[in-house]
Amino acid sequence: MAVAMTTPRFQVTYRITPDDARPVEAHARDICIEETVEIPEDCIPEGHWKAGIIGNVESITERPGNPPAYDCVISYRTDITNNEIPNLLNVLFGNISIRRGIKITAIQFSAEQLAAFGGPRIGIEGIRKALNVHGRPLATTAIKPLGLSAKELAVMCGGYAAGGLDAIKDDHGLIDQHFHPFEERVSRIQEAITTANVRTGKATHYYPMVAGRFDQVERQVAFAKAQGCFGVLVAPFLIGPDTGFHLARKYGLAVMTHPTFSGTHFHDPRHGMTPAILLGTLFRLFGADISVFPNAGGRFTFSLAECQDLAHACRDPFGSLRGTFPSPAGGMTIEKVGAMLETFGNDTALLIGGALLRHSPDPEVSARAFVTALEKAVKERKP
């Protein structure tokens, strides 16, 4: 059936690992229907085929290896996604998320889509400019643990800022618990960081975690803005894929994304989305300025290749979109700074959390050790 190609389309590469004996073509066809009209093939109105409303299989390429797997490129009309995040995700990987053997490994967006979603509003260059930090990765941390008082967390942040860190984020488990209520925490911490910045002449940024209920989350973002925060920490799977990006844009704040509760996409090469697609391509498209991810060699399960692919998705040319800082984290240490620099290069936001607590009881000492190690590694790397 000839498909009308007059209406703009975009392309998704699904790696299909058939879980039954049917030919791969049948599996690809299932995706085309399931993600659009979702009715039996013989009930699809003739006009729908002609108008290209059903997904269209553009190519199928067998991959080497066993079990047999295939890269299937399927195109969709862009207008069925309405250029909105919930709708786009539903077309990309809605009901088919509940079928086995389908992994998204690449997406080719149209220029119109890139313009509509817009990508990072600040991006790598904007953050570097605001920090006045060039020629090296950023040194960032997460403040922990849950259950300290807001005062204690603020003292810790003041020390980290004094020690020269570029950005400090809340641990993503710090939400609005009574130990450290959101507003008290954010105002005390931003104040402590601002005080340190005045002293050092630097511009350490703070990203508080915003993860309130639907009726709380905008107030939290507005509050962060009013306190002078540079950005917010957003977990799209906790508050909704659109919510945090939308609010950060509305209030002119940078977005640092966190992958919590998204991990079932990544365990199996046959199911879900790759880390590069979900935490790289999509989060960048939606507006992440920094994308935190669990680095290889830490407490989590991403491979080195997956992490590097993710970093590429954050920084490689992507239409006219700004770049996103990849932020490897999750069990990183000061000793690993050199290796991380080798792996990810300069345009990276290195995140060391718990290991700074362990390095010294004085956060300023820990921060300085981190920044010093980083500057040393950059210097030694250059010829």
Next chain:
Amino acid sequence: MAVAMTTPRFQVTYRITPDDARPVEAHARDICIEETVEIPEDCIPEGHWKAGIIGNVESITERPGNPPAYDCVISYRTDITNNEIPNLLNVLFGNISIRRGIKITAIQFSAEQLAAFGGPRIGIEGIRKALNVHGRPLATTAIKPLGLSAKELAVMCGGYAAGGLDAIKDDHGLIDQHFHPFEERVSRIQEAITTANVRTGKATHYYPMVAGRFDQVERQVAFAKAQGCFGVLVAPFLIGPDTGFHLARKYGLAVMTHPTFSGTHFHDPRHGMTPAILLGTLFRLFGADISVFPNAGGRFTFSLAECQDLAHACRDPFGSLRGTFPSPAGGMTIEKVGAMLETFGNDTALLIGGALLRHSPDPEVSARAFVTALEKAVKERKP
């Protein structure tokens, strides 16, 4: 280390399938720390242990089978979840979603948590009362396909209502596309259903899909309410786990949940949450009056046992919470009505979508055939 049990706690059963040679106790300990304080064990303040802020391993039971797997019950302080949906999900399965070999198979909530989240506001009995339908499953459908005009969809719905269906939902892919803009679609469809209801004396309900951006979704819910819709169709993974439940409660609407984009939880017995936990226990706790899921024997991959467990989670005693209608769907047909009744019993919302389109070009005829088959199956089942 003795844990203070004076602060209320709740219990989560994680099925752990160790992915390395460490003993299961080490894996369980990892979860306790990762989901709470998220710092190296030797950095945890003494007072945190005493206060029970870290997760506590209550029991570990080996499961029969190979590879070795263990049911580990871990308790958490309820106050670290703040009784809010984003925060609860983050404690249950936040960062550990990115670790392999962890599946949530049971959760024991405290009475305080059940009261705080509240469960369905209408529930099985409330929906039956509003419909005046007793002693048989509900007959429901989804209107499709994406790409018809709002007028065509409204004619279809008028027919389905005239034919006696109890509830009609939008296909979850009908969002706000130009083919059928949200407001035009909802007003035309509700009008067609109301007109049919006046004629039949029945009370067919309509659940429009609400999946707009953060700044659109409340307006959509309010519009559905103003048009007289009984409920809304909500996909928690598209708009955020809290969003739809919160708004439906605010506007006094029933909630039908849809599992789109959640499916990576279900592919592997080693990772994610079971369908019963995510689409049953949690969606019910959060307020689902009807939970749609892909039935065994259709286009998707749930086993019969998984579907029955899910139905139990929807309806079994759960503190004082109301029951949720389990709604098996995804490739169901009129011919399967008897078998579905046997499998799921009366308190079920049977959902037949595409097969009604195929049954007859006249939706009224299809709907009547569905309801007739259902009534016949119920009659024949009774002695």
